[in-house]
Amino acid sequence: MSEPVMHHRTAEFKGIFARAQAKLAQVFFVDEVIILSASGSAAFEAGMLAAVPAKAKVLAINAGKFGERWLLLAQKYGYEVIEIKIPWGKTVDFKVLEDTLKSEPDIKAVMTTHSETSTGVLHDVKKIAKTVKQELPDALVLVDAVSSLAAAELRPKEWGLDMVSAGSQKGLMMPPGLAFVYMSQRAWASKTNLKPSFYLDIRKERISQQKNTTAYTSPVNMIYALDAALDIIIAEGIENLWQKRALYTEAILQSAELLGCSRFAQRVSPAVAALRAPEGIKAADIVAEFAKRGLRIAGGQDHVKEFLFRPAVLGYGDKYDVITVVAVLEEVLRELGLDIPYAKGVAKAMQVLG
Amino acid sequence: MSEPVMHHRTAEFKGIFARAQAKLAQVFFVDEVIILSASGSAAFEAGMLAAVPAKAKVLAINAGKFGERWLLLAQKYGYEVIEIKIPWGKTVDFKVLEDTLKSEPDIKAVMTTHSETSTGVLHDVKKIAKTVKQELPDALVLVDAVSSLAAAELRPKEWGLDMVSAGSQKGLMMPPGLAFVYMSQRAWASKTNLKPSFYLDIRKERISQQKNTTAYTSPVNMIYALDAALDIIIAEGIENLWQKRALYTEAILQSAELLGCSRFAQRVSPAVAALRAPEGIKAADIVAEFAKRGLRIAGGQDHVKEFLFRPAVLGYGDKYDVITVVAVLEEVLRELGLDIPYAKGVAKAMQVLG
Numbered sequence: 001m002s003e004p005v006m007h008h009r010t011a012e013f014k015g016i017f018a019r020a021q022a023k024l025a026q027v028f029f030v031d032e033v034i035i036l037s038a039s040g041s042a043a044f045e046a047g048m049l050a051a052v053p054a055k056a057k058v059l060a061i062n063a064g065k066f067g068e069r070w071l072l073l074a075q076k077y078g079y080e081v082i083e084i085k086i087p088w089g090k091t092v093d094f095k096v097l098e099d100t101l102k103s104e105p106d107i108k109a110v111m112t113t114h115s116e117t118s119t120g121v122l123h124d125v126k127k128i129a130k131t132v133k134q135e136l137p138d139a140l141v142l143v144d145a146v147s148s149l150a151a152a153e154l155r156p157k158e159w160g161l162d163m164v165s166a167g168s169q170k171g172l173m174m175p176p177g178l179a180f181v182y183m184s185q186r187a188w189a190s191k192t193n194l195k196p197s198f199y200l201d202i203r204k205e206r207i208s209q210q211k212n213t214t215a216y217t218s219p220v221n222m223i224y225a226l227d228a229a230l231d232i233i234i235a236e237g238i239e240n241l242w243q244k245r246a247l248y249t250e251a252i253l254q255s256a257e258l259l260g261c262s263r264f265a266q267r268v269s270p271a272v273a274a275l276r277a278p279e280g281i282k283a284a285d286i287v288a289e290f291a292k293r294g295l296r297i298a299g300g301q302d303h304v305k306e307f308l309f310r311p312a313v314l315g316y317g318d319k320y321d322v323i324t325v326v327a328v329l330e331e332v333l334r335e336l337g338l339d340i341p342y343a344k345g346v347a348k349a350m351q352v353l354g
Numbered sequence: 355m356s357e358p359v360m361h362h363r364t365a366e367f368k369g370i371f372a373r374a375q376a377k378l379a380q381v382f383f384v385d386e387v388i389i390l391s392a393s394g395s396a397a398f399e400a401g402m403l404a405a406v407p408a409k410a411k412v413l414a415i416n417a418g419k420f421g422e423r424w425l426l427l428a429q430k431y432g433y434e435v436i437e438i439k440i441p442w443g444k445t446v447d448f449k450v451l452e453d454t455l456k457s458e459p460d461i462k463a464v465m466t467t468h469s470e471t472s473t474g475v476l477h478d479v480k481k482i483a484k485t486v487k488q489e490l491p492d493a494l495v496l497v498d499a500v501s502s503l504a505a506a507e508l509r510p511k512e513w514g515l516d517m518v519s520a521g522s523q524k525g526l527m528m529p530p531g532l533a534f535v536y537m538s539q540r541a542w543a544s545k546t547n548l549k550p551s552f553y554l555d556i557r558k559e560r561i562s563q564q565k566n567t568t569a570y571t572s573p574v575n576m577i578y579a580l581d582a583a584l585d586i587i588i589a590e591g592i593e594n595l596w597q598k599r600a601l602y603t604e605a606i607l608q609s610a611e612l613l614g615c616s617r618f619a620q621r622v623s624p625a626v627a628a629l630r631a632p633e634g635i636k637a638a639d640i641v642a643e644f645a646k647r648g649l650r651i652a653g654g655q656d657h658v659k660e661f662l663f664r665p666a667v668l669g670y671g672d673k674y675d676v677i678t679v680v681a682v683l684e685e686v687l688r689e690l691g692l693d694i695p696y697a698k699g700v701a702k703a704m705q706v707l708g
Contacts, residue, residue: 010650037393037531039570042553076550167571175575177391177531196430199396200553216393217521221529296364 040167043179056108065118101135115148120274245270394521397533410462419472455489469502474628599624
């Protein structure tokens with residue numbers, strides 16, 4: 001009654017839900033996306049359980065923290081997991097991928113991240129999918145796009161991806177709390193011998209969502225936010241957004257290189273600028289100095305903790321935020337003992353940004 | 355960087371998370387509650403998978419839409435499910451419960467809803483737990499408290515409940531999007547032969563949450579809202595809130611009875627006033643007439659759709675909202691053909707509210 005929140009089983013809410021769904025599909029370059037009330041990680045689990053038969057052999061391309069997460073997920077659920085382990089910061093060697101697919105012809109699905117946030121690498125999922133189609137045409141390609149959606153070029157249908165998972169809190173400029181799953185027609189058709197799932201059962205969700213509602217209570221306020229965020233993205237143009245994000249990240253990387261840092265990613269993700277700290281400076285100190293100035297940047301995880309730091313300009317960030325990041329980086333490195341002339345990095349950033 | 359949302363791996367956020375966790379435990383009358391980014395339904399699944407061994411025999415007390423949901427959940431995951439099916443609107447017959455527990459001594463867990471939203475019944479989970487302890491001391495008692503938390507008396511530790519699931523969108527006056535799980539010490543200790551779960555794995559979550567963080571991306575904005583909502587509830591006094599909710603629901607029920615409706619629940623849940631429409635009037639018409647006046651009330655589900663409607667005053671609702679509901683009900687019933695003197699129901703509501 002006096003609830004400040006619109007009830008989720010009303011015609012008004014269904015209208016908003018339908019609109020948000022349609023716009024989300026547009027941004028995904030697909031026809032249909034399932035929306036879950038959960039963090040982005042839940043989407044990969046939901047998609048995998050909905051399409052890959054129990055005990056199937058799956059290939060995990062593990063190139064960082066998130067690649068490892070999906071490998072652990074698959075192991076936990078009893079899939080037979082083959083791993084291609086890639087050093088952090090690197091991309092997959094396509095010869096190795098081809099050979100693995102040739103030598104394990106009963107692989108039913110290949111798992112990969114698109115933008116691997118832990119390393120700043122954008123994996124070439126288009127080429128990965130093409131390679132899989134060539135060697136094992138029936139294997140499904142499962143892609144974690146949590147940090148690449150609305151940040152890097154992503155065309156699941158055109159590229160032949162079978163499952164793409166994403167979340168609300170990265171490129172969509174929203175708070176965390178929504179998870180998204182796209183599945184290809186053949187992934188939807190792959191429905192025999194699945195492991196059970198209940199809350200994350202996107203096959204049940206699909207039946208509800210095709211009627212513009214959700215199987216469980218809808219995260220109404222988040223759906224309003226999604227609807228609004230998608231309007232901004234569509235008005236800007238999704239392709240423009242991809243270019244802008246790539247330019248911003250490149251500007252940070254080139255400026256930082258001039259200041260003594262080095263880029264970590266072999267193939268750069270527009271979602272995050274992964275940087276190796278200059279010799280003799282600890283990444284944790286850079287992160288701490290940024291924090292003192294009120295700016296939050298991510299440090300490195302696991303074995304790259306010592307030297308990696310990862311500034312990112314996502315959400316509503318514009319080119320002046322990029323300049324700010326570079327200005328702060330200059331100041332911080334000076335504070336930590338480097339001798340850097342004023343605006344050396346900022347000049348580079350401005351030049352790259354144009 | 356320019357994110358409008360606080361990053362979830364920061365000391366500031368950890369402080370807020372720790373505070374919200376502690377206050378949530380206080381409102382639950384327990385020591386520890388796990389918080390998930392998901393709808394309330396996910397909490398029951400998470401709790402069940404975290405404590406009940408695979409293939410175990412479980413007893414489902416099915417007294418409505420939600421009781422049925424947990425039965426289906428258990429079946430889907432391959433548990434051996436014994437059912438006590440109760441007519442909608444009724445409570446469990448304790449003789450039947452005792453007999454069932456005696457005749458199926460290998461039952462490992464008993465599932466029940468506390469407030470069954472579909473029928474407006476408050477199930478006596480205290481007595482259910484006592485009965486289970488008497489007959490099968492080792493069986494776990496799993497309780498869905500999604501709509502009873504902060505609405506009806508609930509003392510999981512004192513009553514010996516082993517798992518209690520809840521969500522953010524009912525008594526806590528918040529938008530949907532957070533799920534909560536309490537587990538008893540012996541439920542946490544029951545960790546052999548569990549079915550796998552990943553995103554909803556509260557044993558993994560617990561390790562993170564004991565360090566004031568979450569295993570996956572934290573729903574930061576929802577945690578702020580939780581922190582604020584709990585302050586309001588604790589300031590009001592949780593026991594006062596229970597009394598107030600019960601009084602509001604009773605006021606609606608008694609007024610509606612005077613207007614020709616009848617109460618549906620054998621034992622009334624303070625969370626919702628389940629009412630049978632007067633003879634000759636369709637519940638759907640009452641719901642539609644409320645909607646025309648800008649007030650949303652729930653209709654009936656499944657086989658009670660024809661005659662059940664369910665107004666509720668939760669969230670920030672106060673006694674004047676109760677009076678409004680009754681005034682609208684009067685007007686609506688008059689519109690639908692009943693001859694009701696002005697304020698007949700409202701006078702009763704005011705008398706009950708005092």
